[in-house]
Amino acid sequence: MFFGEESELTRSDAAALLAFEDGTVFRGRSIGADGEKAGEVVFNTSMTGYQEILTDPSYCGQIVSMTYTEIGNYGTNNDDVESDQPRVAGFVVRSESRVHSNYRSQEGLTDYLKRHNIVAIAGVDTRALVRHIRSHGALKGILSTSDLDEASLVRKAKESQGLVGRDLVREVIPARARAWNQALHQLGQQDPARTEDPSAPHIVCLDYGMKWNIARHLYDRGNRVTILPGSATASEVMALNPDGIFLSNGPGDPEPLEYAINTIRELTGQRPIFGICLGHQLLSMAAGAKTFKLKFGHRGSNQPVLNLLNERVEITSQNHGFAVEESSLPDCLEITHRNLNDNTIAGVRHKSAPAFSVQYHPEASAGPHDSEYLFGEFQQLVAQNSTASK
Numbered sequence: 447m448f449f450g451e452e453s454e455l456t457r458s459d460a461a462a463l464l465a466f467e468d469g470t471v472f473r474g475r476s477i478g479a480d481g482e483k484a485g486e487v488v489f490n491t492s493m494t495g496y497q498e499i500l501t502d503p504s505y506c507g508q509i510v511s512m513t514y515t516e517i518g519n520y521g522t523n524n525d526d527v528e529s530d531q532p533r534v535a536g537f538v539v540r541s542e543s544r545v546h547s548n549y550r551s552q553e554g555l556t557d558y559l560k561r562h563n564i565v566a567i568a569g570v571d572t573r574a575l576v577r578h579i580r581s582h583g584a585l586k587g588i589l590s591t592s593d594l595d596e597a598s599l600v601r602k603a604k605e606s607q608g609l610v611g612r613d614l615v616r617e618v619i620p621a622r623a624r625a626w627n628q629a630l631h632q633l634g635q636q637d638p639a640r641t642e643d644p645s646a647p648h649i650v651c652l653d654y655g656m657k658w659n660i661a662r663h664l665y666d667r668g669n670r671v672t673i674l675p676g677s678a679t680a681s682e683v684m685a686l687n688p689d690g691i692f693l694s695n696g697p698g699d700p701e702p703l704e705y706a707i708n709t710i711r712e713l714t715g716q717r718p719i720f721g722i723c724l725g726h727q728l729l730s731m732a733a734g735a736k737t738f739k740l741k742f743g744h745r746g747s748n749q750p751v752l753n754l755l756n757e758r759v760e761i762t763s764q765n766h767g768f769a770v771e772e773s774s775l776p777d778c779l780e781i782t783h784r785n786l787n788d789n790t791i792a793g794v795r796h797k798s799a800p801a802f803s804v805q806y807h808p809e810a811s812a813g814p815h816d817s818e819y820l821f822g823e824f825q826q827l828v829a830q831n832s833t834a835s836k
């Protein structure tokens with residue numbers, strides 16, 4: 447199968463090719479760095495938030511295609527980042543804006559991609575790409591501006607490593623612990639300076655590739671926030687005397703992350719715990735559940751979730767390719783949220799320990815703010831627990 451738009455190729459940009467392991471090839475124009483990158487090809491249905499998506503460490507090992515057609519019109523800036531650098535393996539769009547216009551914009555998207563060495567392709571029929579992934583399920587692919595031989599690229603895509611069984615967290619885990627001191631950005635205003643209150647609750651985050659907006663939310667609620675590498679042991683966490691423990695999002699397959707699962711098993715019950723996305727999967731696995739790979743995943747900022755505790759629907763931001771297997775759920779966990787598109791588990795809580803988690807992203811960035819209340823619930827759990835222990 448071949449998809450391409452010859453009219454697009456008459457522009458002056460160099461050619462780029464996206465080849466799938468099953469022989470499907472998309473031809474387009476290079477709009478990022480020169481090079482060649484392999485990854486699982488996934489799609490995101492958000493209309494905005496491309497810079498947050500590019501810098502979300504959970505996309506490590508994945509080539510991301512946006513379904514919205516025109517990407518880049520509001521440029522890029524230094525604030526809308528979810529980590530210190532773009533993390534996607536590659537980026538695919540139907541059409542890139544050649545003009546960017548926004549009062550916050552500092553650099554155009556294509557210059558940003560080049561500067562950060564991200565291989566990217568435009569001029570791709572992203573509707574055809576999405577339909578292909580939806581019907582065939584997740585596929586490995588290769589994006590190249592250097593090798594334009596279709597057969598050779600398809601072979602390389604087939605031989606590439608893929609995500610399953612691989613510890614991708616190790617690639618994005620921070621090297622050392624640090625204190626976090628940035629609140630949520632207020633558009634058009636300077637970030638406020640704050641004097642730390644030593645008696646404020648102390649939240650210790652286990653960072654498996656944590657999106658920064660989670661830390662901003664935790665800090666914004668008045669907490670002291672310390673971020674530890676996700677490889678930290680339970681005694682390293684407890685040595686910091688946390689009032690609450692946060693388990694972050696992160697890339698790839700949760701199954702090989704035994705070191706994290708063991709740590710969380712030891713911590714469960716000792717302090718209040720809140721997990722997001724990979725953190726949710728790991729908290730569930732530590733309690734005895736299993737995960738499975740979804741056919742093609744949930745990625746976008748328009749995923750409906752039902753909160754079973756109050757019967758409200760939340761429109762959520764999501765980015766995951768694995769989910770907790772319902773039939774494996776141990777008795778100690780209760781389902782609190784469900785994804786309304788496919789009924790998979792979107793949230794759980796522990797029946798006896800102060801611990802809960804969601805498969806989606808209450809920190810948004812980008813996305814709707816419907817689920818922000820979960821940070822409030824964590825704060826309450828932390829407060830109740832510290833009163834109880836006094």
Ligand SMILES: NC(=O)CC[C@H](N)C(=O)O
Nearest residue numbers: 695696698723724767768
């Ligand atoms: N955003 C995340 O934390 C993703 C979790 C996991 N890597 C998945 O794809 O399911």
